[in-house]
């Protein structure tokens with residue numbers, strides 16, 4: 049996905065594995081970016097729209113990656129366990145279904161409230177952590193060949209918010225305290241190491257594509273259709289128009305537009321993914337399956353695409369084929385609640401009630417609903433062959449639920 053193209057070199061420079069650390073977009077228009085564990089960086093789409101350049105977005109990613117690499121999260125997780133507040137956070141690790149239709153290129157919703165005071169305290173960084181994260185971020189950007197000026201641009205967005213009351217600040221500002229020292233340090237870094245890095249043509253393209261998709265899904269179709277004409281990349285323009293027609297429920301126009309994008313970039317798996325989504329939501333399940341098959345062929349290890357392919361197969365009455373795709377998706381991303389929900393259906397429809405109950409239990413556990421998880425894990429444990437790996441998974445959830453019940457009584 050386009051975000052992966054922009055983030056992979058930064059994550060690598062931070063010593064993180066781009067296949068393990070994911071950058072997910074949160075369906076929220078306020079400005080924020082944060083990490084809750086060592087595997088996921090969350091960015092609100094509001095911040096992506098606001099930063100206005102690939103390099104500033106890459107600065108956001110570099111800064112969050114530094115919070116991981118510098119151990120700020122690991123320490124917090126350790127404190128969290130001892131402080132016994134996991135339940136209060138609703139298990140911070142929970143990541144829920146993809147949001148508002150943005151599909152494989154973008155999107156995650158969160159199963160927990162990032163606005164709760166416990167969560168805010170968990171996410172808040174100290175000024176010392178902020179300074180060290182900035183310093184590391186500058187280094188990562190430089191070694192990835194990205195102009196570190198993006199870091200200054202990022203800080204400029206929040207400059208001035210310091211004087212606002214907390215209620216009027218953006219959430220990013222509350223969790224990442226900004227001082228004039230930080231802006232000065234970033235500027236000093238740019239002048240010391242130069243901002244000579246040329247903007248990469250490919251970064252600019254992927255940034256335009258990601259923003260085009262996000263804005264088309266979040267703005268009104270008429271706004272998109274008016275603005276898309278001035279989009280410099282022809283295929284991105286067709287994609288934006290396809291989404292606008294789709295939101296207008298004009299299926300033929302949407303399909304024609306995404307086909308024009310595909311004509312410009314044949315085999316692009318993310319355009320096939322979008323075509324599959326348009327067709328599936330337009331109830332053309334057979335055609336959706338065909339589009340997703342091509343998407344999965346081009347991106348065989350992308351869990352969001354495999355999950356969507358499985359969903360289309362389920363809708364098309366092919367639970368056995370769906371199960372294969374959904375199991376592959378789950379193997380690559382065990383934290384996607386939507387995949388688990390579809391997987392439960394596929395197991396139920398292929399006569400595997402024990403596995404179906406286990407999927408339901410795992411989904412509830414991810415969402416921090418341990419009582420419900422325990423109930424379904426109990427069912428699963430009774431149905432699954434004793435001693436099998438799946439039975440063991442059910443037993444693990446059951447044990448966690450019992451610990452939780454004991455604590456909360």
Ligand SMILES: [Zn+2]
Pocket residue numbers: 111115173177178181223224
């Ligand atoms: Zn920070």
